Amino acid sequence: MKTKHIFAAALTLMVAAGAKAQVKPEDAIDYRQSVMNVVGHAFGPMISMVQGKIPYNKDVVVKNSNVIDTIIDLPWASFAPGTEKGAPTKASLKIWSESEKFKELADKAQQAAVNLGKAVKGGDEKTIKTTLGDLGKSCKSCHDDFKLKEARN
Template sequence: MNVKALAMVTALSAGALLSMPASAQFAKPEDAIKYRQGSLFVLGQHFSRLGGMAQGKIPFDAKAAQENADVVAYMAKLPWAGFGPGTEKGAPNKSKPDIWLEPEKFKEHADKFEAESAKLAAAAKTGTLEALKAAFGPTANTCKSCHDAYRSK
């Protein structure tokens, strides 16, 4: 399955899940934890491909960059539903308690990441490595700042 087909399947599956109310999505806290971990895993896989290009570790491929950036921008919207009340326990996870103690600040981090991911996708559409590099750094910084604040090592 190519990246474009995988992205389409992921998007359609995620869209179906998002169309349901959050409470109906997850029967148990561990379901929500698995959902957010899965979303973040897929997001990280596509984001790391962009990072490899931006850092010169893999050759720049404009088409692959655009496809991966589009997946990142879409996936950036998904994991947050899995951080609802009661999901701080139920399955092993790396979330710090501050997520539930500072929900407004956590949401600010999520919103910044979504916004930067959209900028990254727009930059990738230019087809230039320079634009990708310029947008990758700020997007990566939003990941780092959220991980620093809300993810245990």
């Protein structure tokens, strides 16, 4: 699937999944925070392996990269217009005022997760670590622009 189509596909799936036209903003915020929390927990130990802080563990990399690859597309649709506020959130308002750029960075992160999944299937530790680094950079790139340091209401 081409990168540019992933975001659209995710949106289509979410809509088809029965997402209501008017999701409560607090529920959307809670959901996207939950997904990001799970992604972060999966990523944390892997980046510690890349940094040499903990030993490389293939089983963990297989499991955790699969978690990320499987769920990283879930939150995008929950940044729909109307969900800018409603609960404490670190989502910058730029997500909605610069939505094209946000989509672009979200797609890049998603593609980085796909690349990691391919590398894990390939099994070469060096390639896996490179793609993990790329994924980390991609996440950071989006967070730098669109994630606030402190939650706002």
